[in-house]
Amino acid sequence: MLSVIIPAYNEEQMIPKTVSVIDGILCEAHIDHELLFVNDGSKDSTWEKIEEAASTSRSVKGVSFSRNFGKESAIFAGLSKASGDCCVVIDCDLQHPPEKIVEMYRLWEQGFEIIEGVKSSRGKESGLHKFAAKSFYEIMSNAVGFDMSRASDFKLLDRKAINVLLNMNEKNAFFRALSSWIGFKSTEVEYDVREREVGTSKWSTRSLIKYAVTNITSFTSAPMQLVTLLGVIVFIVGLATSIEAIVRFFQGTAQPGFTTVIILQCFTGSFIMFGLGVIGFYISKIYEEVKGRPKFIIDKTV
Template sequence: MENSNKISIIIPSYNEEQLIRNTSEVVSEIMNQNNIPFEILFVDDGSKDGTWKQILSLSKDNSNIHGIHFSRNFGKESAIYAGMQYAKGDCCVVMDCDLQHPPIKIVEMYRLWEQGYEVVEAVKEDRGEESGIHRFMANLFYKIISKLTDIDMMNASDFKLLDRKVMLVLLNMKERNSFFRALSSWVGFKTIQVPFRVAEREAGESKWSTKALVKYAILNITSFSSAPMQIVTICGFIMLIISFVFGINSIIQYVTGKALGGFTTVILLQLFSSSIIMICLGIIGYYIAQIYEEIKGRPKFIVSEKC
């Protein structure tokens, strides 16, 4: 009896012209060999190369391949949510176009879903080939976000299988700046993890520079937690303690009749306090900017073409 539970394989793609065809062939072959009904949904995140032309060509030759093309680059998170919105399967799996997420793992994840699991998370056994600074920054970010969210994110990835009900919960969250990797764990449901090894890229270069990772980290930490706002309170207490110490010292000098010297100390205190104030204003300003982005109510993405 043929399996009727269809899986939607969502593949965000940005300037992946060299990889689209090979990825679709590898994934299709694995799904067909294991008799799993599937659709492949490529989400072209405003690519500047021939990515969309490749998707169009493949969709004409294979009815299981579909595509969405953004009007411009909106980012990977938006591409994932667009994929979930347009997916027609009973469950979906999100994977990278470069095949660093091994497609053969989808079969294992799908079988676990058939057993009743609603979220199947693929966790990294290693991070693959990365530069030292990139690895350090990535580990630092995941340590911070794990601490702030009380969710173990150290080996987390976007490579996840989600049941249809989980997809609907995530799509009904109205926040514009969403952190898919954390939110898909935060929502709960019956969850299991499967380990995987990060494979080497088939072609092209990673789109994640250290600068992009830092920007991504700041955006997701502030969108998922208000903990950085507590830095303002901590800095305020530090300044209070310093002021209290120097205040007592000034009173003692006044009572004992000693001259109140220390021009250098005054300058250093002014510089220190000004720096603290500017840092605090920067943190507050960033959160206000996030609020401003949210209340404008602009869509997460704009689809210009479908196939």
């Protein structure tokens, strides 16, 4: 059986359409399936719409969080509650083309254990958003060791891969990277990102920045190396300035004043504070992991 995991946050307008489209495609392809919606603490009537869908369709199941825990937690909750031999993760807004699920499933039947949905295009995005996304994926690609520039959460996982992910105890788990990092026999399916039919994106600039920072720090220690790099830069600048000061002293051309000292103090102070900030962020992540709180709390199911 195929489990389709669908995280949903304030998607009351899309629930009926999503059920109808995905259920119709999979029934037509004669694929035994379940649609597992994960309500991520929505503030609208998303949960009520899921309950209505479950009352009219035997394939629909639902899990509701006690509050908003984020998309990563919703995905892992879906994986933990899924009954299928394989699972597909897809967005509720149908920007991921549902007909590609059939193609992924057929590849799984051929023996592939992870089928990655990769973007052939990113749809309509602003120049700033494209630059930020490119920078983020370059960092993640260097951390993971393979290209993630076209990666997405839209993918199919075999039960073997799902069990490996569920056995990881990380609280700040980055599904998009971890599902690729674990290995197994993999292949790709290309797709074009579609425009949202109704409603607006739930990702604000602030939430995207937070999402990027959290996932970068949860998967790689590269930002901590910036502290070392800044230390080297300060050392080189300080060494050059010191040599210049010594030469001027012996030449008798040294000027009175503390301009050089002030500049060095400003540079050194700012780099130290920046470095402490980066280290402090990692310490906060260690603190969260040590507390051992759950990734999510389920309030009710249907």
